[in-house]
Amino acid sequence: MEEKILEIINSLLAKKNSLQLEQLDPELSFWDDLGLDSLDMAELTVKIEDEFGIDIFEDSFVYKVSDVIKKLSRSE
Amino acid sequence: MDYFWIDEERELRKTYSDLLNDLRRKRYSYSYIYFDNPYEIILEIIHSLIQGRTVELLDSDFSTTEIANLGIEKSELKKYESASVRLTSISDLYASIEKGKLTWKIGIYTSGTTGRPKKVYHTFNSITRNIKIGDKFRGNVWAFAYNPTHFAGLQVLLQALMNMNPMVYIFESKKDRIESLLKKYRVTNISATPTFYKMIIPVLKNPVDSVRRVTFGGERFDNTILKMIKTSFPNAKIRNIYASTEAGSLFTAEGDVFVIPEKITKFVKIQPDGELLIHASLLGQSNDFSLDNDWYHTGDIVEKVDERSFKFVSRKTEMINVGGYKINPNEVEEVIKQIDGIIDVQVTARQNRLTGNILVAKIVSAPGISKELLEKKILEHVSRTLQRWKIPRIFQFVDKVEITRTGKKVRQ
Numbered sequence: 357m358e359e360k361i362l363e364i365i366n367s368l369l370a371k372k373n374s375l376q377l378e379q380l381d382p383e384l385s386f387w388d389d390l391g392l393d394s395l396d397m398a399e400l401t402v403k404i405e406d407e408f409g410i411d412i413f414e415d416s417f418v419y420k421v422s423d424v425i426k427k428l429s430r431s432e
Numbered sequence: 433m434d435y436f437w438i439d440e441e442r443e444l445r446k447t448y449s450d451l452l453n454d455l456r457r458k459r460y461s462y463s464y465i466y467f468d469n470p471y472e473i474i475l476e477i478i479h480s481l482i483q484g485r486t487v488e489l490l491d492s493d494f495s496t497t498e499i500a501n502l503g504i505e506k507s508e509l510k511k512y513e514s515a516s517v518r519l520t521s522i523s524d525l526y527a528s529i530e531k532g533k534l535t536w537k538i539g540i541y542t543s544g545t546t547g548r549p550k551k552v553y554h555t556f557n558s559i560t561r562n563i564k565i566g567d568k569f570r571g572n573v574w575a576f577a578y579n580p581t582h583f584a585g586l587q588v589l590l591q592a593l594m595n596m597n598p599m600v601y602i603f604e605s606k607k608d609r610i611e612s613l614l615k616k617y618r619v620t621n622i623s624a625t626p627t628f629y630k631m632i633i634p635v636l637k638n639p640v641d642s643v644r645r646v647t648f649g650g651e652r653f654d655n656t657i658l659k660m661i662k663t664s665f666p667n668a669k670i671r672n673i674y675a676s677t678e679a680g681s682l683f684t685a686e687g688d689v690f691v692i693p694e695k696i697t698k699f700v701k702i703q704p705d706g707e708l709l710i711h712a713s714l715l716g717q718s719n720d721f722s723l724d725n726d727w728y729h730t731g732d733i734v735e736k737v738d739e740r741s742f743k744f745v746s747r748k749t750e751m752i753n754v755g756g757y758k759i760n761p762n763e764v765e766e767v768i769k770q771i772d773g774i775i776d777v778q779v780t781a782r783q784n785r786l787t788g789n790i791l792v793a794k795i796v797s798a799p800g801i802s803k804e805l806l807e808k809k810i811l812e813h814v815s816r817t818l819q820r821w822k823i824p825r826i827f828q829f830v831d832k833v834e835i836t837r838t839g840k841k842v843r844q
Contacts, residue, residue, distance in 0.1 A: 371811065
């Protein structure tokens with residue numbers, strides 16, 4: 357699962373010409389550390405939904421990478 | 433100190449006396465406001481207002497192609513010398529506004545239904561229809577959370593300016609700094625799109641007690657966010673606003689039921705199919721409106737609750753709302769079609785809870801072309817030609833694009 361999340365995040369970073377992540381650090385914030393904006397996050401949401409069938413914004417919001425990991429592990 | 437504009441990212445803290453000085457010092461004007469720094473944008477807006485002249489607002493991220501598509505020549509963007517303004521005190525400023533507002537007009541661009549953006553002119557009266565001025569509002573402090581070149585930003589500007597309130601610019605702030613900004617300046621009022629609240633709510637660690645009023649605008653309101661807003665802003669009244677670039681701000685709601693104010697009931701009509709119509713007298717001025725016997729079709733399908741209230745149900749038009757920005761998919765398709773190797777393209781909406789929708793481009797490519805390379809080429813081209821939120825986020829390569837019998841593309 358984490359590998360797939362990393363792949364999706366890296367595909368977003370590539371589009372912004374930002375450096376790729378070598379590994380997933382749960383403490384990173386999507387907005388402030390990775391520099392993603394609401395459009396990038398919407399794309400991430402949709403790609404995660406296609407991959408895992410889970411809407412990460414369904415009942416709460418997302419700030420850090422760990423928020424996504426928690427949501428996806430809960431449903432496994 | 434009477435702050436006017438605070439933008440900590442740019443290290444700007446302007447008081448109302450600074451505003452007077454900056455206005456006095458201005459020797460040049462512009463017909464088109466096309467700047468990066470939001471303070472320069474609002475300074476030029478206020479300058480045009482006190483001089484009672486017409487200006488047009490261009491988004492700072494418009495590309496040269498987008499500007500050319502609006503029919504604007506490069507030479508028209510240049511500054512010209514203008515008469516200096518005489519302001520010795522704050523009361524001079526408000527007296528000049530009173531005079532200037534009679535002739536002032538401001539042009540705003542919005543996505544048109546024809547694929548070309550339409551220009552709408554507003555007057556002071558049409559923008560300030562729902563603005564409240566008085567002693568009761570004198571102590572307010574506004575968070576400025578919109579693009580300053582859009583209608584909602586203009587409304588916050590005038591609401592704050594007319595009550596001499598400070599504005600704290602948080603639209604581009606780092607998300608983890610927003611809580612401290614709201615607390616530091618004891619912000620009392622926030623107006624933003626639901627997308628903006630969804631981005632900042634997870635970062636607010638502790639409730640912000642100073643906020644008295646939270647307003648939502650720009651997109652359909654969704655209830656999931658309501659509970660969290662109440663936790664983060666425990667003392668705030670929550671209000672939902674219906675406004676459009678064409679008509680300005682018209683209705684407000686405490687929940688999801690919008691009330692039609694008594695003075696405009698005559699000018700609002702709900703069609704048998706549920707579409708909301710607005711009478712021309714409530715609209716800004718534009719050559720690009722298509723009216724049906726003086727009635728403007730909003731494309732919003734509503735459900736009547738009683739004679740003076742309604743709920744939103746859906747949209748009738750092809751326009752796609754991405755995080756509060758209306759996009760005409762035809763405009764995006766036209767740009768993608770310019771690329772070699774594209775046979776056909778269809779732009780549709782994919783729903784999500786953060787921005788409402790994002791754009792999906794379904795591409796029919798010429799045989800023998802690498803899809804990866806083509807996607808890269810498309811992204812490069814659209815990033816150069818279109819604003820960020822008009823760029824498709826998902827690409828799907830398909831064999832054909834579905835068309836209805838009337839020849840229109842199926843977008844649902």
